[in-house]
Amino acid sequence: MAIEPSASETNGSEEYGVIPARGQEIHVDRGETFANKLIDLSTGDSVCLRVTGSNSVIRNVGFEGCYRGGRFLLWIDGDPGDVLVENVYMGDGATREGSGCVHGPGGVFLHHGNEADVRLHRCNVQGFPNNGFHCSNTAAGAGSVHFDRCFGKNNGVATFRCGGGADLIENCVAYTDGTDYGHDDDEYLETNGRPVWVWNGGTVTIRDSHFADGPYPNAIVAGANDAPGRISFESGGYRGPIQRTCGSTVDVSPAVSDDPDLSIPDGVPTSAKAAAGGFGRPSNRWRANTDVDLPHSIVFAAGESGEPSAYAFEADAVVTAGHHDARISDGYGVHPAVQGVVEDTVEAYWFRGNLEALSVDGDATVSIQYDGRDADAHEGPKQS
Known part of the structure; x- marks a missing residue:
């Protein structure tokens, strides 16, 4: 029986442990769960979370800091069965300075001996020189991704790299831009990788996903090592060329747009601490009803220390979450309770009724304004 992802998209405010990177290898064996951990990469050392058995779960794990070690952060080599990797953040980038490999360290690696069916759900991987998700061994192996x-x-080389006939890329986003995660000595610019690279195996299905070129000149590449790749691109969007090498085939449905939505998918964590605490970006299924009257506002602003502050509160009726620039979007999410982390930014909410159980852990400031909504201007809550 397949291991199903958790039903909740934002089940945050969970306790988590902190593990400094010290060159260690952390094993997750058959049937085990590794959850709610913040792995501190500021030490400059390597660390590897290694899955050695199937029917195992990795959930709510955040890797914090630019990675200067030499290994993949997550290595999967399971026996027949299922592996679920869910709500994981590797978004602070990496450099090549600590690696003996010409490409440097990578994010996720699926070993050629892996026989498990691996599901990577709500993961954020950015700025790794040696692939974000290196899973092309499915092209010749027994497992799938x-x-x-x-x-x-x-991600250098590729972000989504696979090749098996049972492989599926669904509700995903990948592209390249000019983000600097911390250059190493040879000035790797974190932009020379394929958003999607499909190897020779079976036909890989892409559904409801969006990709774009940038400094790297292609959105999708099919084919490798003088052998063709095969892709069925059913829905979503892309911008930029599709490279078909070695006789590769990429069937693009008319339902695929040339105007991709490159926003972070709902539920994906946007910081290491958020991932470790069980937070993901609010899901579409909590979209607000704009007819709901939400007259009051609450704003959380990061403190002068620049350190993250965790907050939580409940309202008497409904709460709708705002964007990180403190401007409220009526359609962003409805919850009876909210937990979050503010760091170097401002987060704001409209709500109705009385505030309950308001707490802040850190030096963030809180501003509350009752009956402060201007229904005509929609300018968002003001800080006081």
Whole structure:
């Protein structure tokens, strides 16, 4: 029986442990769960979370800091069965300075001996020189990979790399831009990788996913090592060329747009602490009803220390979450309770009724304004 992802998209405010990177290898064996961990990469050392057995789960794990070690952060080599990797953040980038490999360290690696069916759900991987998701061994192996609502950008070689006939890229986003995660001595610019690279195996299905070129000149590449790749691109969008090498075939449905939506998919964590605490970006299924009257506002602003502050509160009725620039979007999310982390930014909410159980852990400031909504201007809550 397949291991199903958790039903909740934003089940945050969970306790988590902190593990400094010290060159260690952390094993997750058959049937085990590794969850709610913040792995501190500021030490400059390597660390590897290694899955050695199937029917195992990795959930709510955040890797914090630019990675200067030499290994893949997550290595999967399971026996027949299922492996679920869910709500994982590797978005602070990496450099090549600590690696003996010409490409440097990578994010996720699926070993050629892996026989498990791997589901990567709500993962954020950015700025790794040696692939974001290196899973092309499915082209010749017994296992498979299902990328489900994952985000990646600026990964060298490739972000989504696979090749098996049972492989699926679904509700995912990848592209390249000019983000600097911390250059190493040879000035790797984190932009010279394929958003999607499909190897020779079976036909890989892409559904409801969006990709774009940038400093790297192609959105999708099919084919490798003088052998063709095969892709069925059913829905989503892309911008930029599709490179078909060695007789590769990429069937693009008329339902695929030339105007991709490159926003981070719903539910994907946007910081290491958010991932470790069980937070993901609010899901579409909590979209607000704009007819709901939400007259009051609350704003959380990061403190002068620049350190993250965790907050939580409940309202008497409904709460709708705002964007990170403190401007409220009526359609962003409805919850009876909210937990979050503010760091170097401002987060704001409209709500109705009385505030309950308001707490802040850190030096963030809180501003509350009752009956402060201007229904005509929609300018968002003001800080006081």
